[in-house]
Amino acid sequence: MSRSGPATHRDAWFLLLPALIPVLVLSVGPLLYGAALAFTDAQSGVRHSTTFTGLDNFRALRLDSLFWQSFRIGLVWAVCVTVLQLLLSLGLALLLNRNLRFRWLARTLALVPWAMPEVVIGIMWRLVYNPDAGVLNNALRDLRLTDGTTDWLSSMSLALPAVIVVGVWAGMPQTTVVLLAGLQNVPAELHEAAGLDGAGPWRGFTTVTWPALRPVALSVMALNFIWNFNSFGLVYVLTGGGPGGKTQLPMLFAYAEAFRYGQFGYAAAMGLAMVAVVAVLLAVFLRNRLTREDG
Amino acid sequence: MTGRRMPASARGARRRRGWGRAAQYAALLCYLAFLAFPLLWLVSTAFKSPRELGSVDPSWLPHHPTLDNFRKAFAEQPLLHAALNSVAVAGAAALVSVAIAVPAAYATVRFRTAVGRAGTVWVLVSQAFPLVLIIIPLFMVLKVMHLIDSRPGLGLVYVVWTLPFALWMLQGYVRAVPVSLEEAAAIDGCGRYRTLRSVVVPLLLPGLVATLMFSFVTAWNEFFFALVLLKSPEKQTMSVILTHFLGAEGAADLGPLAAASVLATLPSLLFFALLQRHLVQGMLSGAVKG
Structure with missing residues (x-):
C-alpha cells in the first residue's frame, strides 16, 4: 500500500478522527488546561473567581518543605521499586527461559498480580502485614526470627520498605513478560558460540545476553520508573500516606491538596513539578524506542 | 558407555x-x-470463620471453610450493585474504546501520516503525566458538562484511559495482516472501507476480542478516577466499594473484606486466563519489536 496522495490522506483522517476527538477533548485539552491552572489561584468552589497569579504557586511550592519531603519519598519509592523490579524480574525471566519443571506454574502465577485490581493488592498485603492476624508475623514467630508483634505499616522506619515490597510484587508481571520476550529474541547460536568458547554462565550473561537485552531493559525501567513515581492507589489503600507522612507519595500529597483542601492551582503546580522528573526519563525512553524503530 | x-x-x-x-x-x-x-x-x-480469624496463632488453611464471610460482605456493602456499575461502565468504555481504536490502529500502521505518528507518540506521552494534572481540569470540564458523579461521565474518561493500550495492541495485530490480501481486495474492486470491513476486521477478530477483554479489565480495576469522579454510594464501582470495607480507622472486619476482594478479582482473573497468550504476544509486538 504505497499509494499516496490527497485521497489516501483524507482516508487516514477519517479513520483517525473518531479516536482523535476524545483524545483531544479528554486528554490533550485537560493536560494543557491543567498546566495553565498551575499559574492561577484556582480553587474547587464555584463562587471563587480564578485569577492569573504568575509564578506565585511555584514560589510557595519552593518553600513547602512538606511537599519536598513527599517528593523525596516519591523518588526513594520509585527508584527502589524500579530497581528491585528489574533485578527480580530479570532473575525470574532467566529462570522461565530455561527448561525447568513447574515453569508453567511460575509463568501463570507471575501474571496474576497484573490481573488484580490495585485496591485488592493493597488489601491483600494489609492482611499479610496485619500485626495480629497477619501471616508474616506468624511466620517470623514460627521461625523464631522476631517476637512477631511488628506493626509493619504503622512503624515509622518499616512502613516505606514494607510498601516498596508491595510495589515490587505488583509490578513484576509486566516487567517479567517484557524481559522474557527480549530474552527469546537473543539468538541461540550466540549462546552456543559462547559455550564453545568456554564461557561460563556469568560470562555468557555479561557478553551475550545482557548486550542484547539492554535496550529492552532500559525502556522497561524508564516506563516502570514513571509509573511508580505517579503511583497512587496501592499506597492509598495500604497506608493512606501514613504513618506521619512516611509513605506520602507526591500523588497522594497532590490529591489531598486538590480534593481535600480544594487548592486546584497549587496542586496543579505540584503536578508540573512531578512532570519535570518524569520528562527526563521519558526522553530516555522515547530516544531508545525511536532509535530502535529506525534501526 | x-x-x-x-x-x-x-x-x-x-x-x-x-x-x-x-x-x-x-x-x-x-x-x-x-x-x-x-x-x-x-x-x-x-474462607475462615470469625473464631479462626481471631486466633492468636493463625493457620495457613481454614480448618472449617465457611461461606459466612461472603454472605456478610454482601450484607455490609452494596456489592452486587457495585459490580453491575463496574460491568456497565467498564463494558461500555471497552466497546467504544476498541471501536474507535480499530480504524485508528489501521490508519497509523498503513498510512505513515504525521498525525498518526504524533498520535502514537501522544498516546505514550499521556501515560507518563501524573494523574493530578489531568484529573483537576477533567473534574472542572466534566462539572460544566454535568458529568460529575455520573456513570456515563466516568465511562467517557475510561474510553480515553483504555485507548492507549488498545491502540498499541491493535497496531500489533494490524501489522500481522498481510498487505497482499488487501491489495488483492483492491484489485477485485473493493474500496478502502470495504476492504477494512470485509478483509481486515475478520482477520483481526481474535486480536479484537483480546483487546476488548484487556480494556475491560483495565477499566474494571481502575480506582483513582472512580474515587474522584463519583460521589454517590449507589453509583460507586467495585474498586471504590472495596475501600469502604476498610472503614475510617482502618479497623476492618477482615473476613468480609477478604471475601469481597476475592470476588472483585474473579472477573479480571478469568479474562486474563483467556488472554494469557495474547498478552504476551501483544507485549512482544508492542514493546519489543517497537
Missing part, C-alpha cells in the same frame, strides 16, 4: 551443571513462594 571413559573435566562440568540445576530450582521455589503466599493468604482468609 560414557561413565568410565568420560574425561575428568567433562565430569566436573556435569556435576557443576547438576549444582546449577539445583540452584535454579531453589530460586524458582523462592519466586513461587513470594508470588503465591499473599494470594493464598487472601483466599484462605476469605
Whole structure:
C-alpha cells in the first residue's frame, strides 16, 4: 500500500478522527488546561473567581518543605521499586527461559498480580502485614526470627520498605513478560558460540545476553520508573500516606491538596513539578524506542 | 558407555551443571513462594470463620471453610450493585474504546501520516503525566458538562484511559495482516472501507476480542478516577466499594473484606486466563519489536 496522495490522506483522517476527538477533548485539552491552572489561584468552589497569579504557586511550592519531603519519598519509592523490579524480574525471566519443571506454574502465577485490581493488592498485603492476624508475623514467630508483634505499616522506619515490597510484587508481571520476550529474541547460536568458547554462565550473561537485552531493559525501567513515581492507589489503600507522612507519595500529597483542601492551582503546580522528573526519563525512553524503530 | 571413559573435566562440568540445576530450582521455589503466599493468604482468609480469624496463632488453611464471610460482605456493602456499575461502565468504555481504536490502529500502521505518528507518540506521552494534572481540569470540564458523579461521565474518561493500550495492541495485530490480501481486495474492486470491513476486521477478530477483554479489565480495576469522579454510594464501582470495607480507622472486619476482594478479582482473573497468550504476544509486538 504505497499509494499516496490527497485521497489516501483524507482516508487516514477519517479513520483517525473518531479516536482523535476524545483524545483531544479528554486528554490533550485537560493536560494543557491543567498546566495553565498551575499559574492561577484556582480553587474547587464555584463562587471563587480564578485569577492569573504568575509564578506565585511555584514560589510557595519552593518553600513547602512538606511537599519536598513527599517528593523525596516519591523518588526513594520509585527508584527502589524500579530497581528491585528489574533485578527480580530479570532473575525470574532467566529462570522461565530455561527448561525447568513447574515453569508453567511460575509463568501463570507471575501474571496474576497484573490481573488484580490495585485496591485488592493493597488489601491483600494489609492482611499479610496485619500485626495480629497477619501471616508474616506468624511466620517470623514460627521461625523464631522476631517476637512477631511488628506493626509493619504503622512503624515509622518499616512502613516505606514494607510498601516498596508491595510495589515490587505488583509490578513484576509486566516487567517479567517484557524481559522474557527480549530474552527469546537473543539468538541461540550466540549462546552456543559462547559455550564453545568456554564461557561460563556469568560470562555468557555479561557478553551475550545482557548486550542484547539492554535496550529492552532500559525502556522497561524508564516506563516502570514513571509509573511508580505517579503511583497512587496501592499506597492509598495500604497506608493512606501514613504513618506521619512516611509513605506520602507526591500523588497522594497532590490529591489531598486538590480534593481535600480544594487548592486546584497549587496542586496543579505540584503536578508540573512531578512532570519535570518524569520528562527526563521519558526522553530516555522515547530516544531508545525511536532509535530502535529506525534501526 | 560414557561413565568410565568420560574425561575428568567433562565430569566436573556435569556435576557443576547438576549444582546449577539445583540452584535454579531453589530460586524458582523462592519466586513461587513470594508470588503465591499473599494470594493464598487472601483466599484462605476469605474462607475462615470469625473464631479462626481471631486466633492468636493463625493457620495457613481454614480448618472449617465457611461461606459466612461472603454472605456478610454482601450484607455490609452494596456489592452486587457495585459490580453491575463496574460491568456497565467498564463494558461500555471497552466497546467504544476498541471501536474507535480499530480504524485508528489501521490508519497509523498503513498510512505513515504525521498525525498518526504524533498520535502514537501522544498516546505514550499521556501515560507518563501524573494523574493530578489531568484529573483537576477533567473534574472542572466534566462539572460544566454535568458529568460529575455520573456513570456515563466516568465511562467517557475510561474510553480515553483504555485507548492507549488498545491502540498499541491493535497496531500489533494490524501489522500481522498481510498487505497482499488487501491489495488483492483492491484489485477485485473493493474500496478502502470495504476492504477494512470485509478483509481486515475478520482477520483481526481474535486480536479484537483480546483487546476488548484487556480494556475491560483495565477499566474494571481502575480506582483513582472512580474515587474522584463519583460521589454517590449507589453509583460507586467495585474498586471504590472495596475501600469502604476498610472503614475510617482502618479497623476492618477482615473476613468480609477478604471475601469481597476475592470476588472483585474473579472477573479480571478469568479474562486474563483467556488472554494469557495474547498478552504476551501483544507485549512482544508492542514493546519489543517497537
